[in-house]
Amino acid sequence: MSIRINQDRCIGCKRCVSVCPGSLIDINETGKARMHYPKDCWGCVSCVKECPVQAIDFYLGADMGGRGSTMNVTTEGQYIKWHIRRPDGSEETITIDRKQANSY
Amino acid sequence: MQIQKEKIIHTDVLIIGGGTAGCYAALTLRSLSEASVVIAEKADIRRSGCLAAGVNALNAYITKGHTPQFYVDYAKKDAAGIVREDLLLTMSEGLSEVTKKLEELGLVILKDEQGEYVTRGPRNIKINGENIKTILADAVQKLDDVEVINHLNITDYIVRDNRIAGALGFDILTGTAYEIRAKAVLCATGGASGLYRPNNPGFSRHKMWYSPFNTGAGYAMGIRAGAEMTTFEMRFIALRCKDTIAPTGTIAQGVGAKQINAKGEVYEDKYGLTTSQRLYGTVRESLDGNGPCYLKTEGLTADEDEALLKAYLNMAPSQTLKWIESGKRPSQQNVEIEGTEPYVVGGHTASGYWVDTHRQTTIHGLYAAGDVAGGCPQKYVTGALVEGEIAAKHIVETALSDGLALTADEEGRILADKVAEYNAFLGEERPFFTVEELEEAMQKVMDAYAGGIGSHYQYNERQLALADEKIDQLMDLADSVGAGDYHELLFVYELKERLTVCKVLIAHLRARKETRWHSFAENLDYPEQKDEWLKYVNSRMDEDGQIHMVYRDLVPGGSLYEHSH
Numbered sequence A: 001m002s003i004r005i006n007q008d009r010c011i012g013c014k015r016c017v018s019v020c021p022g023s024l025i026d027i028n029e030t031g032k033a034r035m036h037y038p039k040d041c042w043g044c045v046s047c048v049k050e051c052p053v054q055a056i057d058f059y060l061g062a063d064m065g066g067r068g069s070t071m072n073v074t075t076e077g078q079y080i081k082w083h084i085r086r087p088d089g090s091e092e093t094i095t096i097d098r099k100q101a102n103s104y
Numbered sequence B: 001m002q003i004q005k006e007k008i009i010h011t012d013v014l015i016i017g018g019g020t021a022g023c024y025a026a027l028t029l030r031s032l033s034e035a036s037v038v039i040a041e042k043a044d045i046r047r048s049g050c051l052a053a054g055v056n057a058l059n060a061y062i063t064k065g066h067t068p069q070f071y072v073d074y075a076k077k078d079a080a081g082i083v084r085e086d087l088l089l090t091m092s093e094g095l096s097e098v099t100k101k102l103e104e105l106g107l108v109i110l111k112d113e114q115g116e117y118v119t120r121g122p123r124n125i126k127i128n129g130e131n132i133k134t135i136l137a138d139a140v141q142k143l144d145d146v147e148v149i150n151h152l153n154i155t156d157y158i159v160r161d162n163r164i165a166g167a168l169g170f171d172i173l174t175g176t177a178y179e180i181r182a183k184a185v186l187c188a189t190g191g192a193s194g195l196y197r198p199n200n201p202g203f204s205r206h207k208m209w210y211s212p213f214n215t216g217a218g219y220a221m222g223i224r225a226g227a228e229m230t231t232f233e234m235r236f237i238a239l240r241c242k243d244t245i246a247p248t249g250t251i252a253q254g255v256g257a258k259q260i261n262a263k264g265e266v267y268e269d270k271y272g273l274t275t276s277q278r279l280y281g282t283v284r285e286s287l288d289g290n291g292p293c294y295l296k297t298e299g300l301t302a303d304e305d306e307a308l309l310k311a312y313l314n315m316a317p318s319q320t321l322k323w324i325e326s327g328k329r330p331s332q333q334n335v336e337i338e339g340t341e342p343y344v345v346g347g348h349t350a351s352g353y354w355v356d357t358h359r360q361t362t363i364h365g366l367y368a369a370g371d372v373a374g375g376c377p378q379k380y381v382t383g384a385l386v387e388g389e390i391a392a393k394h395i396v397e398t399a400l401s402d403g404l405a406l407t408a409d410e411e412g413r414i415l416a417d418k419v420a421e422y423n424a425f426l427g428e429e430r431p432f433f434t435v436e437e438l439e440e441a442m443q444k445v446m447d448a449y450a451g452g453i454g455s456h457y458q459y460n461e462r463q464l465a466l467a468d469e470k471i472d473q474l475m476d477l478a479d480s481v482g483a484g485d486y487h488e489l490l491f492v493y494e495l496k497e498r499l500t501v502c503k504v505l506i507a508h509l510r511a512r513k514e515t516r517w518h519s520f521a522e523n524l525d526y527p528e529q530k531d532e533w534l535k536y537v538n539s540r541m542d543e544d545g546q547i548h549m550v551y552r553d554l555v556p557g558g559s560l561y562e563h564s565h
Helices: A015-019 A046-050 B020-032 B068-078 B085-093 B095-105 B132-141 B217-224 B275-287 B302-313 B317-326 B380-399 B408-425 B435-449 B461-478 B486-511
Strands: A002-005 A025-027 A033-035 A056-059 A070-076 A079-085 A091-097 B006-016 B037-040 B055-058 B125-129 B146-149 B152-160 B163-171 B177-187 B239-241 B293-295 B335-339 B366-368 B535-541 B547-553
Touching: A002 A033, A015 A025, A015 A046, A046 A056, A046 A070, A056 B317, A079 B317, A091 B302, B006 B020, B006 B163, B006 B408, B020 B037, B020 B132, B020 B177, B020 B380, B037 B177, B055 B380, B068 B085, B085 B095, B085 B380, B095 B132, B095 B380, B132 B146, B152 B177, B152 B217, B152 B408, B152 B486, B163 B408, B163 B486, B177 B217, B177 B380, B177 B408, B217 B366, B217 B486, B239 B275, B275 B293, B275 B335, B302 B317, B366 B380, B408 B486, B435 B461, B435 B486, B461 B486, B486 B535, B486 B547
Parallel strands: B006 B037, B006 B177, B037 B146, B177 B366
Antiparallel strands: A002 A056, A025 A033, A056 A070, A070 A079, A079 A091, B055 B125, B152 B163, B163 B177, B239 B335, B293 B335, B535 B547
């Protein structure tokens, strides 16, 4: 599993660089974030949550059953919204109330 | 590239690792004393360690109607007797208090109409733990006189006459070398992953369960400094959702899904219900031609489907994405399960530092808490918090009065020697092998000869002897690898840490001449469990790098344990 960083959206704020538990992201010569070690990503999505402009998408490697869908996150007050985009363009959003514990 | 800057810092207490145990220890230290604290964190404490993505249950809790002793008895049975009851009991007695504290800090815990926590089985409670790490990190950041140094990788302890004096390391972003002098040091670095060839050895070699950045640094530093270690041979192998390696408890306990084989037969009762037996049964069913194995989720309701998708987003988002990618929800397809590669991790099994009841290691002033502390399996998140608290309390009571005195000259020399070592790896010379190549070789050796996935977690004496020989060869090669930048220097040290842990692990696997736990330590030359092995297998490395085994009688329940240094 790994991430892709949308270079057009990235504002170079470095929040992902700092928060990544593996320090896997750095800044490239154009001042944008770059995934330096894609094979070392463990899919914790800390960077996806931290990014203020939704420039980072999480995806599954083909070796894990990934078929090209991507996922990112927006936070609105007490709600976390997980947006999934499939390769055919269809989208699905799952909303989680942060003030509610999960039932399982 | 060379080390450009050096820094010497003095503090009362150094905490190595700002994860679960480390953060809680800092909170405790500052609530009980005015001690100055430095937290050295390899990443950034905001999301570092095993709690990065969150966790959706607290798996160690004393639920209503149960006692701490109930938890001790459960963990002892699950480990077939090889536990420290003094450690389990003191951990269990602290679970309620740390949970209450987490709730005060902002953790959402599910409650019923009477205000009681809602349980998920007899030892677990349900939470929304997506933000559990940021809650802890925020609380630490608010403390006075606690300096968090992010991106600082500690490589060595400073020990004189078996007494801790601090630690050495380097900043993986700037390359600044650090010597941190302290009166007491708490090691809270986590366990060791990446020793064995992983489930998906290619692109997705790291998975969101055990942190791949926990490389056994805490163990390796202690081993090299001569600290006694215990029970490394009780490896942990997790039964997980296939591919994503997402935890299965949410399905197994949350919705009560049974383990079934490909024929649809429930097999979990056939092999026993301990953690290792559940895994072993899954391995056996596959070897007997009944695989793949599953958790039976077909037939769940649409509401249960939705709840599961949400629950995994709070902990292992890859599993939710996998369900979506497959086009089938849990109710439409059973969840395939498999075992992970083996880990050495004291939060699940009993591997780690040999500590006294106060979590002090055999090195004076050096404490261990969480995954690095041995003898106290199934401590999980809350148990790691308690261990951080227990260690911090004892540091406040006994270890703050006097530290080891070193002259400025000595301090300077210690750092200069270490910087020379770092610089040698950072030199211009292009090495014959890369760190990644040696890491892959190590994982292959462990997989084939020390009971990895490829050998169905089994081994025999001849294989272990070969593993030991080959790890020695790799240790020699690892002395001459190189680093092009400071991050690569981190990789060099992580490789060396893992090799050291492998070496000790193999020695422990060879020493326990029985099979007490299927899969976790399955010696085909000694396939039976024997009462004569109801004892601890411990080890110490001497100054020449030789490992000496130490066999100790079980510490009886109801007693405390002190080191007889």
